[in-house]
Structure formats: C-alpha cells, structure tokens
Amino acid sequence: MAKIVVFGSRGNIGGHLVETLYPQMGQELRLISSSQEGVSDLSARYPNADTRYGDLSSPESIQAAIKDAERVFVMYPDFEFDEEASTLAMIQAVRDTPTIKQVVRLLGVVSLVEEDDIPLSFRQQPAMPCWVHFRGRQLWRQSGLPVTFINPWSWYMQSLPWLAARGVVEQDTFCLPFSHTLPYIDTRDISEVAAKVLTEPVEKYVNEELALTGHEDDCFSFEELAEQFSEHLEREISYSGSISLFEQLLGEGAAPLLKYIGWEQSIVKEYRAHTDTVERLLGRQPRRFADWLRQTREQFAPLMVEAG
C-alpha cells in the first residue's frame, strides 16, 4: 500500500524529496505528475513506486491520488494556479479519506508579512505567491486536519537560473530589479527536511510550522549576488537593476515577477533571517551558496561565439 503521496515529484523540491525517500521506501511511495510524459519519466526512474497521473486543479483527481494513503506532500507551481480552490478540494479529499494521518504542505510566507500587507489586487486570479501561501495556511489551520507546514523564509538558490541565467550567459550581467537583501536556501535542504518529517512518527511534527532558511551567512542583496557570481564563476559579472533589460531577457514571464519582487522590496529592504531548523532536523549545517553556484556553473557559462 502506498504510504506517502508526493505531488510535484519532478519539481525542485518534490524531485529531490523522491530521490531521498526512494532507496528506503520505493514501494511505499505514490508519485504524482500532471502530465503523461511526467508519469512515464517517473515510472522509468522509480520502477518500484506507484506512479500516477494527478491534477491538483481537479477535485476528483486529488481524491483518487490520495486514496488509501497515510501521508501527503503537497506543493504548487508558482504564478499559475488557483491554489485556494485546490486547497479546499484537498481539504475535502482528506476529510473523505480516513487513512490520511498527515499532510505536509509547502509554504512561502515570511515572518514579517501580515495579511494587511498583501494588496487586494494580489488576491485575484492568478494570485501572487505571497497571498496563495498565506491563504493556504489559513484554510489548513481552519480545517483542524493534521498538517505540518514547511515554510522556507528564503529565496531558492535553484530559482536563480530561471531569474537571471540568460543575462549572465549572454551579457555577463546579473539583472534583477528591486534589489533587497534576503536569505537563500538550497532546495535540497527543504526536500531533506520534508523527507525527515514524512518518515518520523506523525505526532512529532503534526500541527507545527517549520520555518527554514539556508546558512546564516548566505543572505545577499542582488548587487551582492552579482559579486558572488563574479567570484565563483571566475569572470566579471556586473549588476543591473534595469526593468527594461529584465523584460527583454525574461519576455512574457517578466511582468508577474516584477510585480511580486517590487512589492516584496517595498515590505523588506534588509531581511537577514536565520532559523536553526535545518541543523536541528538534519544534524548538519545548511548547504552553502558558493558550493551550489560552483556545482551549477555550467548553467551560467558564457555563450561561445564561433570565430569566422
């Protein structure tokens, strides 16, 4: 019987969560993807697991995905989802599934943000991440169901290729407008915390919120990120806060990001948060920014222009 259902099994966090759990728990995992290609990919990589199609936007599909399971890990893709409707459907599905003992829900709500800080326009579909996580937490708390929140108070290192690689690769420029100082976390640490929570006795973390950051010395402004890139990629990377350059580099994806990052900068200019959750649960220091950057440096390698 599948004990743990993982939504987002091919994502940054869900992907490494599955890699971590599979060696010990292969047959007890149910891996969910919302595409047939994803299901085939997961079946090939994890032949002992129960791999299934599942769509978080469909109440029937959620119900089928968690049937007879004991624990559920749920996260959502950014900027594109009606998370409120999906969360309400998941709450109903958990109520209808008496075998479920724990839901582990990924959040992204920093400690400084209160409900009134989130503009009303951010709550309309497609809602901004700050609102969907805030609202998701409210709904789960109100449900009274056994939930553990995993709440990184940090930006993911693994988001930087998406946000900034093109400028670094093509122009030796780290372009990200609205600079402010934030903690950065390697998503593999989030996954390993989630794996710990999902394999310890349920009572240990149920109804808790685990706030996570990376290493306390890995808080950077965007200018400081450009300096880190110069140092660890061993070539000069300049910083640009130009909105027009960012729009040119990111295309259509730039608009929601600019809206979100501009708002976040207006709330927090200098956010040097640190929690000891990674050390406490995993018994080691968080992974470091410099190591992640050196490991992924090929994603930021300069474009080779052919001579002649």
Ligand SMILES: NC(=O)c1ccc[n+]([C@@H]2O[C@H](COP(=O)([O-])OP(=O)(O)OC[C@H]3O[C@@H](n4cnc5c(N)ncnc54)[C@H](OP(=O)(O)O)[C@@H]3O)[C@@H](O)[C@H]2O)c1
């Ligand atoms: N980036 C940051 O700095 C940061 C910081 C704090 C919190 N967060 C939060 O972290 C989350 C993103 O995590 P991530 O980076 O691990 O995500 P990700 O890599 O973008 O993965 C998203 C996953 O969602 C799955 N998915 C997409 N549509 C689906 C659907 N209809 N039904 C079921 N699954 C679906 C995709 O799998 P398939 O395609 O296989 O279905 C994919 O595995 C967001 O909620 C974000 O707000 C991000």
